[in-house]
Amino acid sequence: MRCITLFTLVVALGCGIGCSNNSPSDVDAGDAGGNDSGSPMVDANVDAYRAPIYVPHDAGYGDAGAASAFTGASETWQAVTVDDARCGNGSPMVIAVNITTASPDVVIYFQGGGACWDAATCFTLGTATHIADTLTPTVVVQEAMGGTSFLFERNAQNPYQHASYVYIPYCTGDAHAGNNVASFDVGGTPRQVHFEGAHNTELILEHARATWPSTTHVTLIGASGGAYGVIANWWRAQQLFAGARVDALSDSGLPLDVPDARWRVMLNAWGLDLPPDCATCDSLGDAMPYYATTMPLPHRFGLMAYLHDTVIPTFYGLGSVSTGLMALQPQLNATTNQRYFYVNDMGHVVLGDPTQTAGTSGVTARQWVTQFATDDPAWASVGP
Numbered sequence: 001m002r003c004i005t006l007f008t009l010v011v012a013l014g015c016g017i018g019c020s021n022n023s024p025s026d027v028d029a030g031d032a033g034g035n036d037s038g039s040p041m042v043d044a045n046v047d048a049y050r051a052p053i054y055v056p057h058d059a060g061y062g063d064a065g066a067a068s069a070f071t072g073a074s075e076t077w078q079a080v081t082v083d084d085a086r087c088g089n090g091s092p093m094v095i096a097v098n099i100t101t102a103s104p105d106v107v108i109y110f111q112g113g114g115a116c117w118d119a120a121t122c123f124t125l126g127t128a129t130h131i132a133d134t135l136t137p138t139v140v141v142q143e144a145m146g147g148t149s150f151l152f153e154r155n156a157q158n159p160y161q162h163a164s165y166v167y168i169p170y171c172t173g174d175a176h177a178g179n180n181v182a183s184f185d186v187g188g189t190p191r192q193v194h195f196e197g198a199h200n201t202e203l204i205l206e207h208a209r210a211t212w213p214s215t216t217h218v219t220l221i222g223a224s225g226g227a228y229g230v231i232a233n234w235w236r237a238q239q240l241f242a243g244a245r246v247d248a249l250s251d252s253g254l255p256l257d258v259p260d261a262r263w264r265v266m267l268n269a270w271g272l273d274l275p276p277d278c279a280t281c282d283s284l285g286d287a288m289p290y291y292a293t294t295m296p297l298p299h300r301f302g303l304m305a306y307l308h309d310t311v312i313p314t315f316y317g318l319g320s321v322s323t324g325l326m327a328l329q330p331q332l333n334a335t336t337n338q339r340y341f342y343v344n345d346m347g348h349v350v351l352g353d354p355t356q357t358a359g360t361s362g363v364t365a366r367q368w369v370t371q372f373a374t375d376d377p378a379w380a381s382v383g384p
Helices: 007-011 119-124 137-146 197-211 225-240 260-270 284-294 312-316 322-333 365-374
Strands: 078-086 092-098 106-110 164-168 180-186 189-195 217-223 245-251 301-309 338-347
Touching: 078 137, 078 197, 092 137, 092 197, 106 197, 106 225, 119 180, 119 189, 137 164, 164 197, 180 260, 189 260, 197 225, 217 225, 225 245, 225 284, 245 365, 301 322, 301 365, 322 338, 338 365
Parallel strands: 106 164, 106 217, 217 245, 245 301, 301 338
Antiparallel strands: 078 092, 092 164, 180 189
């Protein structure tokens, strides 16, 4: 069994920061893979590897040429339609940006909200947010303004108060990591899903680079499904912002084992993009050791998690995730720049309550993120 990170995004159906446990993630999707109609694999309930039916590819849209810079009023949320970026239903991708001249720093936030990989999960259970929606500027700006806890507030409580912000909504069901267009049979009607999260992210990052060509510090942040977008695109952001420091903060993206058969279904449906220079990467879990060597200090990686996550066990039929999370401690502490914040409690998305503490340290989630963001030497792994 391999250590997989992206798969858990499916488990981490939970929304963005501030989501409740009454999200689509509470649906019992334990049978959502397997032999359901529309699954990309003939039989997913096998341990043997089967070659992908959907070959990973550039999803078919010609890139729009040289990326243009974002423009607009200072420190004001505004919607931007990204040329050649598509949501799950093929409609244009709309993001939100909030630009400031207070500093050259940039925060890029990936919205969470589940995942889907076949007809059942995408259209019957509906386990991926916005998968069939056409995003509007109003909706995206409202989400950016209202769903990201303290991280986008311009006050002293936010260590990123002087940064510019890019908000990437989640509408592709693939943890912002796919590069494929799949077709599923839904009640006898073929329906396409544009699993183009990686393609979209690359285009958005190119616009961000055109906007902030001299930035020296970029931070990727995501919660739940968006946390896997952070892990999936960390290497991509570093390539596009060559010479800049790129940090990654993953809230409730848990690199734990799941049955290989389920992973293969996701992999085949999404056409997952993994780091091209990682010869051993078969999953995003495999990418974590890769990042340990390719993203050393000053780059930083932070993992936030509930030891008794209420979403992952439901979605995968696991009894508990605490043993797996505890087993990750030595791996994260073995590096000079990767640390964890473990809350020994039930819940999902730690930053939904930034006042909570981990272990006996007394350090709150807000304080830990502030230490992470400001290079405080006190930043350390906390929790049981």
